[in-house]
Amino acid sequence: MCSLEKRGNLWILTLNGDDENRLNPTLIDSLLSTLTNLSSQSTPGSVLITTAKGKFFSNGFDLQWARAADSKSAAMDRLQFMVDSLKPVAAAFLSLPMPTIAAVNGHASAAGFMLAIFHDYVLMRSDRGVLYMPEVNLGLPLPDYFAAVMREKIKSPVVLRDVLLGGVKIKGNEAVKIGIVDSAHDSVESTVEAAVRLGEQLARKKWMGEVYAEIRKSLYPEACDVLGLTLKPIISKI
Amino acid sequence: MCTLEKRGSLFILTLTSHDDEQHRLNPTLLSSILTAISKVNSQATVGSALVTTAHGRFFCNGFDFRYAQAAGSQSEARIRLRRMSDSLRPVIAALFSLPMPTVAAVSGHAAAAGLILAMAHDYVLMRSDRGVLYMPEVDLGITVPDYFAAVVTAKIGPAMALRDVLLRGMKVRAKEAVEMGIVNTAHDSEDGTVEAAMRMGEELARKKWVGDVYGEIRKRLYPQVCGVLCLTLQPIVSKI
Structure with a gap:
C-alpha cells in the first residue's frame, strides 16, 4: 500500500498507485504505522518526502468500499470509520519530529488533498493533476479536523471559500499563485527532484x-x- | 535602557545603546520598557500615538542570553530565561491594550523576542539597507512561548510566510517582509524609517481617535493573543 525508503537523511514515503491511492482502512493503517515507525527513527537532519505512483496523489477516502456495505447506514458507518482512522494520521503529521514535504504527482482530492496539506511544504506538478475538495459537490460532510487544518493552512478567506464552498479544481500554477502550493514543476520527475533538493537543504x-x-x-x-x-x-540550548 | 520623549501628539520610545548596542531584553531593559509604556498609557489623550525605535544596527536582538548564561548553572540559566519571558509578557500585553495607535520603526535587526516586540505594534516600518527579521528558535532548539506563537499567528497572515519565519528560521529583509505582509513599508535608511514612522504617527494622531475605543477594537482583532495574555474586553462606549 505504501512503502518507506531511506536515502541519506531523506525518508521517501511512496503510495504505490493501486486504486487511485484511495484512503481505505488498509492504506490508512499502513500510513499510520509507517509514520509511527518514522517518528521513532528520527535523527537531527531527517526529512520526510511523501509522493505517489500513478496519476493520483490520492483520490480521497475509498467511497466505493463504503458504498459496498449492505445498507446506507452501514455505508455511512464505513465512511465515518475512515474519517476517524485518518485523524491519528493527521495528528502524526503535525507532530512528526522532522520537516515534511509532499511531492504531489497528480490529483489530490478530498482526504487526498488533506494528506498533501498535512505536510509543511507542498510541491506539485503543473502539467496535470488538480487539488480539489469535492464535498460541496457530493453533498458530503467536512470532518472537523479537515476544516481546522484547511483554515490554518489556507488563511485567505477568498481562497478558502473557493476551495471549500466553490469546489474549484486547482492546477499547480494556480495553486502557487493562491498560496496553497510552494512551487509547481513541469513533470512528475521534476516535482520529485525539487522535493529532494528542498529536503536536502x-x-x-x-x-x-x-x-x-x-x-x-x-x-x-x-x-x-x-x-x-x-x-x-523545550529549551535544548542555553 | 530606553528613553521616552513626547513630541506633540507623539510618544517616542527609544531603545538606547549605552550598555548594549543589541538592546537585548534583560530584566533591567524589560522593566524600563514596561515603565515607559505604562507612563504612555497614563498620559494618553485623544490623538496620541506611540512610535518605538532604537539606536544603531539593532532594533532588538531578543532576550539577553549572556545574562542568562552568567547565572552559572544550566538550570539557573533556564530560570533566568523563563523570568525574562515572563517579564516580556506584560510588555506585550500593555502594547496590545495601549489606547492609541502604535508604530514600530525597525531600525535594524529584530530577532526572537525583539521581533515579537516589533510585531506587537499596529504598524511595522523597516529599513531596507540593512537588518533582518529572524526567529532563531528552530535553529537554537528552543520552543516558542505561548504568547510568541499567538502574536506571530495573529500578525503573519500567509501560512507560508508563517512557516518560513518560524519553522525555517528564514532571515527576512525589509522588502521581502513587505511582500510577506509582515512589514508595512521598507525605507532606505535608518533615518528614513524613523521619519516615515513619525509622519505615520502624526497622520494617525490627526484622526483624534478615542483611545479607549481604539484599544478595545484592537483587542477584538486578536482574540487568541488576548486569551494567552489574559486581556479582557471592556464594552465599547459609543458616541451616540
Missing part, C-alpha cells in the same frame, strides 16, 4: 526534531485542539 539545518515538531504545533493551535495534541516547552 532542510536536512543540512540539522534541526532538533522534537523542537521542530513543537514549534510546528504552536503555529496550528486549532488543528492541535481538534486533534488532541498538546504542547510541551
Whole structure:
C-alpha cells in the first residue's frame, strides 16, 4: 500500500498507485504505522518526502468500499470509520519530529488533498493533476479536523471559500499563485527532484526534531485542539 | 535602557545603546520598557500615538542570553530565561491594550523576542539597507512561548510566510517582509524609517481617535493573543 525508503537523511514515503491511492482502512493503517515507525527513527537532519505512483496523489477516502456495505447506514458507518482512522494520521503529521514535504504527482482530492496539506511544504506538478475538495459537490460532510487544518493552512478567506464552498479544481500554477502550493514543476520527475533538493537543504539545518515538531504545533493551535495534541516547552540550548 | 520623549501628539520610545548596542531584553531593559509604556498609557489623550525605535544596527536582538548564561548553572540559566519571558509578557500585553495607535520603526535587526516586540505594534516600518527579521528558535532548539506563537499567528497572515519565519528560521529583509505582509513599508535608511514612522504617527494622531475605543477594537482583532495574555474586553462606549 505504501512503502518507506531511506536515502541519506531523506525518508521517501511512496503510495504505490493501486486504486487511485484511495484512503481505505488498509492504506490508512499502513500510513499510520509507517509514520509511527518514522517518528521513532528520527535523527537531527531527517526529512520526510511523501509522493505517489500513478496519476493520483490520492483520490480521497475509498467511497466505493463504503458504498459496498449492505445498507446506507452501514455505508455511512464505513465512511465515518475512515474519517476517524485518518485523524491519528493527521495528528502524526503535525507532530512528526522532522520537516515534511509532499511531492504531489497528480490529483489530490478530498482526504487526498488533506494528506498533501498535512505536510509543511507542498510541491506539485503543473502539467496535470488538480487539488480539489469535492464535498460541496457530493453533498458530503467536512470532518472537523479537515476544516481546522484547511483554515490554518489556507488563511485567505477568498481562497478558502473557493476551495471549500466553490469546489474549484486547482492546477499547480494556480495553486502557487493562491498560496496553497510552494512551487509547481513541469513533470512528475521534476516535482520529485525539487522535493529532494528542498529536503536536502532542510536536512543540512540539522534541526532538533522534537523542537521542530513543537514549534510546528504552536503555529496550528486549532488543528492541535481538534486533534488532541498538546504542547510541551523545550529549551535544548542555553 | 530606553528613553521616552513626547513630541506633540507623539510618544517616542527609544531603545538606547549605552550598555548594549543589541538592546537585548534583560530584566533591567524589560522593566524600563514596561515603565515607559505604562507612563504612555497614563498620559494618553485623544490623538496620541506611540512610535518605538532604537539606536544603531539593532532594533532588538531578543532576550539577553549572556545574562542568562552568567547565572552559572544550566538550570539557573533556564530560570533566568523563563523570568525574562515572563517579564516580556506584560510588555506585550500593555502594547496590545495601549489606547492609541502604535508604530514600530525597525531600525535594524529584530530577532526572537525583539521581533515579537516589533510585531506587537499596529504598524511595522523597516529599513531596507540593512537588518533582518529572524526567529532563531528552530535553529537554537528552543520552543516558542505561548504568547510568541499567538502574536506571530495573529500578525503573519500567509501560512507560508508563517512557516518560513518560524519553522525555517528564514532571515527576512525589509522588502521581502513587505511582500510577506509582515512589514508595512521598507525605507532606505535608518533615518528614513524613523521619519516615515513619525509622519505615520502624526497622520494617525490627526484622526483624534478615542483611545479607549481604539484599544478595545484592537483587542477584538486578536482574540487568541488576548486569551494567552489574559486581556479582557471592556464594552465599547459609543458616541451616540
